[in-house]
Amino acid sequence: xxxxxxxxxxxxxxxxxxxxxxxxxxxxxxxxxxxxxxxxxxxxxxxxxxxxxxxxxxxxxxxxxxxxxxxxxxxxxxxxxxxxxxxxxxxxxxxxxxxxxxxxxxxxxxxxxxxxxxxxxxxxxxxxxxxxxxxxxxxxxxxxxxxxxxxxxxxxxxxxxxxxxxxxxxxxxxxxxxxxxxxxxxxxxxxxxxxxxxxxxxxxxxxxxxxxxxxxxxxxxxxxxxxxxxxxxxxxxxxxxxxxxxxxxxxxxxxxxxxxxxxxxxxxxxxxxxxxxxxxxxxxxxxxxxxxxxxxxxxxxxxxxxxxxxxxxxxxxxxxxxxxxxxxxxxxxxxxxxxxxxxxxxxxxxxxxxxxxxxxxxxxxxxxxxxxxxxxxxxxxxxxxxxxxxxxxxxxxxxxxxxxxxxxxxxxxxxxxxxxxxxxxxxxxxxxxxxxxxxxxxxxxxxxxxxxxxxxxxxxxxxxxxxxxxxxxxxxxxxxxxxxxxxxxxxxxxx
Amino acid sequence: xxxxxxxxxxxxxxxxxxxxxxxxxxxxxxxxxxxxxxxxxxxxxxxxxxxxxxxxxxxxxxxxxxxxxxxxxxxxxxxxxxxxxxxxxxxxxxxxxxxxxxxxxxxxxxxxxxxxxxxxxxxxxxxxxxxxxxxxxxxxxxxxxxxxxxxxxxxxxxxxxxxx
Numbered sequence: 208x209x210x211x212x213x214x215x216x217x218x219x220x221x222x223x224x225x226x227x228x229x230x231x232x233x234x235x236x237x238x239x240x241x242x243x244x245x246x247x248x249x250x251x252x253x254x255x256x257x258x259x260x261x262x263x264x265x266x267x268x269x270x271x272x273x274x275x276x277x278x279x280x281x282x283x284x285x286x287x288x289x290x291x292x293x294x295x296x297x298x299x300x301x302x303x304x305x306x307x308x309x310x311x312x313x314x315x316x317x318x319x320x321x322x323x324x325x326x327x328x329x330x331x332x333x334x335x336x337x338x339x340x341x342x343x344x345x346x347x348x349x350x351x352x353x354x355x356x357x358x359x360x361x362x363x364x365x366x367x368x369x370x371x372x373x374x375x376x377x378x379x380x381x382x383x384x385x386x387x388x389x390x391x392x393x394x395x396x397x398x399x400x401x402x403x404x405x406x407x408x409x410x411x412x413x414x415x416x417x418x419x420x421x422x423x424x425x426x427x428x429x430x431x432x433x434x435x436x437x438x439x440x441x442x443x444x445x446x447x448x449x450x451x452x453x454x455x456x457x458x459x460x461x462x463x464x465x466x467x468x469x470x471x472x473x474x475x476x477x478x479x480x481x482x483x484x485x486x487x488x489x490x491x492x493x494x495x496x497x498x499x500x501x502x503x504x505x506x507x508x509x510x511x512x513x514x515x516x517x518x519x520x521x522x523x524x525x526x527x528x529x530x531x532x533x534x535x536x537x538x539x540x541x542x543x544x545x546x547x548x549x550x551x552x553x554x555x556x557x558x559x560x561x562x563x564x565x566x567x568x569x570x571x572x573x574x575x576x577x578x579x580x581x582x583x584x585x586x587x588x589x590x591x592x593x594x595x596x597x598x599x600x601x602x603x604x605x606x607x608x609x610x611x612x613x614x615x616x617x618x619x620x621x622x623x624x625x626x627x628x629x630x631x632x633x634x635x636x637x638x639x640x641x642x643x644x645x646x647x648x649x650x651x652x653x654x655x656x657x658x659x660x661x662x663x664x665x666x667x668x669x670x671x672x673x674x675x676x677x678x679x680x681x682x683x684x685x686x687x688x689x690x691x692x693x694x695x696x697x698x699x700x701x702x
Numbered sequence: 703x704x705x706x707x708x709x710x711x712x713x714x715x716x717x718x719x720x721x722x723x724x725x726x727x728x729x730x731x732x733x734x735x736x737x738x739x740x741x742x743x744x745x746x747x748x749x750x751x752x753x754x755x756x757x758x759x760x761x762x763x764x765x766x767x768x769x770x771x772x773x774x775x776x777x778x779x780x781x782x783x784x785x786x787x788x789x790x791x792x793x794x795x796x797x798x799x800x801x802x803x804x805x806x807x808x809x810x811x812x813x814x815x816x817x818x819x820x821x822x823x824x825x826x827x828x829x830x831x832x833x834x835x836x837x838x839x840x841x842x843x844x845x846x847x848x849x850x851x852x853x854x855x856x857x858x859x860x861x862x863x864x865x866x
Contacts, residue, residue, distance in 0.1 A: 210840050224848065231855070272841045313859050320852045327845060336842045343849045350856035385809070391817035401817075411813045414805065 213271035216278045219260040219286065223323045226252025227316055234312030242311040246301035249315035253294045253322075260286055268699035274394055275333045277465075277699035282330035284546060284695035285461045288553055289329075292454045293322040295670055299561055300446035302666045304568040305355065314354065318450060320347045325454055329461040332469065332699065334383050334393040337462065338376075341422065344455055345372045352443045352451075364442025371425065371435040379422025385415035396700060399470035413488045420497075423466070426459025427527045430501040440520035445567060448516060449560030452523045453553045460530060460549060464542060467534070468698050491624075494535045499631045502528025506638045513574055515563050518642060519556070522599060525639060526552055532614050532632060536621035539696060544617040546692040548610035551681070555598040555607055558674035562592040565667045575646060580654020587668060589650045591675040598678045600643040601636050605682040611636065613689075708748055714741030732770050739763040753827045 214221070230248050237244060260283070268279035297315050300306050306314065324343030331337045349372060353365025387393060389411060390401040402412060424432040440448045471490075505525030512518040530552070533545030565588060566581065567573050582589040598607030615632065618625045681688050718738030722731045739762040746755035835843045 210837065227848075273838045275838070275841045310859065313855065316855065317852070320848070323848065327841075333842075335839065336845065339842050339845045339849060343845065343852060346849065347852045347856065350852075350859060353860065356860075388816055389813070391819070411809050411815075414809050 208269060208271050210272055213276070216263055216269060216271055218263055219256050220323065220326050222252065222256045222259050223319060223326065226256065227319045227323065230312065230316045230319065234316070237312065239310070243301050245312040245315050246297050249297045249319060250294060252319070253290055253297070257290045260290060268697055270332065270699060275331065275336050276327070277330050277332045279697050279699045280695040281465070281698045284692065285329040285457060286326050288457055288550060289322050289325045289454055292450055292553065292557060293318050295557060296446055296450040299564065299667050299670055300444065303444065303446050303564055305444050305564070306446065309354065314351065317347050317351045321454065325458040328458045329465070332395050334386070334395065338380065338383065341376060344458065345376060348451060348455065351447045352439050354444050354447065358442065360442035364439045368435050368439045371432070375421045375425035375432055378418045382415040382418030382421070385411055385418070395466060395469045402470070409488055416490070423459055423463045424497070427456050427463070428524050429497055429527045429531060430504050433501070433524050436524055437517050437520040441514060441516045445516065445560060445564035449557050449564070452519070452560060453557050456523070456527065457549050457553065460545065463534060464545065465698060467537060469700060491535055494531060495625070495628050498528050498531035498535055499628055501525070501531060502632060502635045506635050509639070509642050512642070513576070515573055515575055515578070515646065518575070519559055519563070522639065522642070523556060525635065526556070529611065529614060529632060532618050532628060535628060536617055536625060538617065538621060540617035540620055542696055543692050544610070544613035546695060547613050547689060550688060550692065551598070551606040551610035554674050554678050555595045558591065558671055558678065559595040559599065561667060561671050561674065562588055562595065565671065575649050578646060578649040581650040583654065588671065591671050592650060593647055594675045594678050596643040596646055598682070600640045603682065604679065606678050606685060606688070609682060609685045704748065708745070711741045711744035711748065714738070715745065728774055732767065732774060735770070736763055736767055739767065750822060750824065751827060753831055
């Protein structure tokens with residue numbers, strides 16, 4: 208579709224861009240103490256974007272801007288998650304004590320810029336656009352990671368993030384260039400077509416793929432590109448950590464799915480995993496190893512953490528490992544399970560970080576010991592955190608359990624070659640139970656009743672409640688979410 | 703003749719890069735980056751990409767390098783001569799990078815299916831690039847401008863002094 212008529216399908220992105228520009232200009236007219244007002248503009252813009260997004264939904268796959276951007280249910284699914292994430296993040300950051308007196312206008316602008324980058328990252332079908340969107344997300348994230356300039360941890364986080372990010376996106380670009388050298392095109396679908404025609408050159412494809420995986424793996428924080436995650440999660444403002452742990456991670460997975468699915472997986476047989484050009488390269492085995500090592504390392508290191516943000520950082524690495532189980536099979540079942548799990552993970556992880564933020568604001572602690580007796584001090588928060596922890600550990604009746612169930616089911620259905628990974632995944636779930644239970648024990652068992660009345664800030668508590676409720680409800684009745692994920696399995700293949 | 707010119711530019715690029723890494727003086731490193739950039743521009747020129755060669759000189763040699771030099775001179779408290787750099791630990795780094803180099807060489811020379819373009823000869827590339835930027839590559843072009851806006855605001859934000 209040509210550029211002008213594509214604009215009809217591009218209204219959500221245009222709305223988002225317009226909101227960003229309005230935010231930048233509006234912020235100029237505000238005094239520094241008033242910069243918090245920008246949250247209204249950002250939130251209104253996001254709501255408007257959501258409305259536009261919903262109204263632009265279509266059940267067919269369309270290729271926009273002369274084959275640059277895909278407009279399909281798959282990208283809609285992720286865009287929907289991103290808008291909600293950004294919305295909750297700007298709302299909660301405006302109440303956060305950590306951000307008090309800081310420049311909210313810039314913060315909101317950056318969050319929206321990352322959202323725009325993620326929108327294009329999940330819908331790009333051309334490697335050039337993939338790269339630019341990737342950098343838009345990364346560069347903006349570096350800035351926000353170091354947002355708390357008076358904190359040493361924040362500066363360290365930003366610096367580490369920049370260095371790891373620069374190296375991994377450089378390696379990824381080299382991988383792109385090898386693929387371009389082989390095929391002479393940047394269109395992902397075209398690359399897949401040409402690669403399936405000439406069978407030789409497996410080594411080049413494998414090397415370029417491992418290099419590209421460096422970039423994607425960095426976004427989803429999988430081993431061995433995870434080193435930045437704990438420091439960045441700890442040093443960034445907690446509201447942004449919450450955003451970072453779900454948004455860009457989901458975008459990285461979406462990109463990985465689209466890339467593999469478009470370029471390498473033949474669509475002739477939807478139920479069988481058929482790896483097309485990668486068949487001879489032992490690609491599923493490589494992904495299996497990455498998945499197994501990622502979840503094991505994440506869980507084992509999480510055992511030793513005392514800081515709750517670091518604990519959740521390692522837990523999010525482990526969760527990336529679980530989701531990668533879906534990539535290993537890459538059947539329709541696997542993709543569905545990944546999307547279901549990512550949305551479940553979105554609810555519970557965002558919620559858990561928001562509780563961390565609220566507890567840090569009210570009781571001034573980010574250590575697990577600071578959660579002692581939380582149930583007496585802030586019963587609602589403690590119960591919500593309990594729900595999130597149960598869900599992260601994958602215990603019924605929560606949505607985390609259903610998500611994990613689908614992942615394992617897809618893996619086992621894929622064939623007996625995947626059983627070892629399923630066993631490792633199950634063992635990991637047991638290990639992870641220990642450190643989630645530590646938080647639960649601190650909140651409910653340890654500590655004693657105190658009757659210090661702490662002022663309750665209503666907005667964050669309401670947001671946390673809004674996230675905890677669906678975790679429970681979707682754990683009992685998950686048909687709406689699974690229907691949505693099933694309907695979103697349509698990925699644009701050719702143009 | 704053409705291969706002779708190629709080797710000169712290639713030599714410039716590699717020598718420049720060599721000095722960047724091995725010079726202990728950061729200012730020398732920054733200046734030898736200039737040699738690399740000019741060598742690269744020459745290589746682009748040989749590939750008949752005149753526009754990219756020109757932008758390489760304008761942006762990298764002209765703007766980025768100057769900024770780099772200003773950055774080094776203005777941010778360091780000490781005078782320029784004493785600023786040093788070191789790349790440690792050397793041995794693991796050397797082993798890893800030689801292995802990667804070896805792997806890439808094997809890939810490049812063992813691959814029979816490289817998609818080789820034919821030499822289009824001397825032509826004007828600027829109108830073609832301009833047309834493509836306004837048609838096929840419109841979205842990446844616009845997104846790049848947003849990326850630059852983000853980077854600009856971000857750098858101002860980072861540089862701004864926080865009053866406390």
